[in-house]
Amino acid sequence: MDATCALCEQAEAIREVAAYRIRVCADCWELAAEGWPVSAEPVLFKALAKQGLLIADRNENNRLPRDYAPPADFAL
Numbered sequence: 001m002d003a004t005c006a007l008c009e010q011a012e013a014i015r016e017v018a019a020y021r022i023r024v025c026a027d028c029w030e031l032a033a034e035g036w037p038v039s040a041e042p043v044l045f046k047a048l049a050k051q052g053l054l055i056a057d058r059n060e061n062n063r064l065p066r067d068y069a070p071p072a073d074f075a076l
């Protein structure tokens with residue numbers, strides 16, 4: 001298993017982000033409390049596209065939500 005953070009690629013990943021199916025470190029997770037930083041979006045979009053996942057609606061801060069529950073009819 002890849003234990004390196006998907007975003008900073010430096011720290012140890014300790015947190016699974018279910019909506020994007022990536023693993024991130026504690027710092028990156030904390031930075032995304034209000035939504036993912038714009039700098040993280042390329043990685044997130046890539047992860048979503050690679051897995052055929054839906055792109056989330058942006059939150060009130062115009063950021064991608066840190067995590068969210070897929071719609072009930074979501075299926076691969």
Ligand SMILES: [Zn+2]
Nearest residue numbers: 005008025028
């Ligand atoms: Zn990180």
